Amino acid sequence: MPTTIIGARVHGRPNYLAVAWCNIVNQNPPYVCIALSKRHYTNAGIHQNRSFSVNIPSAAMARETDYCGIYSGAKTDKSQLFQAFYGKLKTTPMVSECPLNIECRLLRVIDIVDHELFIGEIIAVYADADCLENGKPDAGKINPLIFSRADNNYFALGDAVAPAWQVGRER
């Protein structure tokens, strides 16, 4: 699963939560979906500001990322943990230290037992210049953290195995 840091302003302050239950759910327009336990402090901020950010930490940020997943904003002020920046919506903090930031406007909330699915439309994507290859984000340069729930470990991305929508044609 991808390792992300979800940014939201909660009760007027930036807050950050480590989330692996995040993926894309529509291509055009581009939507992302995150599943958050209702116990999280972050949920109220997403409802309040109708927006959230998905930030992709590099492997060098494992410690800070894990910290965001362990300590709740209800008890721990995480607002100074990162250098926040604001984009088009002005309502949702993004993490400057992350090589890739995705700014989302909340579209819909779906209730799933004790979780909420937040579906957001991607309004803008911000990437560090040195993580681009031919003008597009490059996975190897971003060097993201992969999360495994089975063994509760963060992994680095390994070697490229094969090009998608291509290697299968040679079968």
Added chain:
Amino acid sequence: MPTTIIGARVHGRPNYLAVAWCNIVNQNPPYVCIALSKRHYTNAGIHQNRSFSVNIPSAAMARETDYCGIYSGAKTDKSQLFQAFYGKLKTTPMVSECPLNIECRLLRVIDIVDHELFIGEIIAVYADADCLENGKPDAGKINPLIFSRADNNYFALGDAVAPAWQVGRER
């Protein structure tokens, strides 16, 4: 993103689709969510049988996995591509060649523009014995494929970076 092969019986025959838009959306009971374009042949089979499987291919299966993403079951019979097996529900084919198989009962379908979100409850998980470590699936032994949409590549999993819910305590 994770690379999965979604199994479903469509018009009486096993069919397989490569899907990266897949994640967990509830912990207890455990639910998974997959987002499929409405153009896919697979969707009708999930509706018909109210079930689907999520199969995790190893890195050695990149070619077959990509094949499942390139060729639609509407035109290409993929029923013999893998050795299918059936689990508790008896309605959804799983891929014997994959080290990990997740059998899901369909709970809910959510309409998102030109995609459908299929939310399924995990009924059973099947894992190859040689992919277990202390009785649990081990990410390194499964050797999954990681998909990057930015550069359209399949990657292997890299080295373990840090233990989750642990490294952040040392901050």
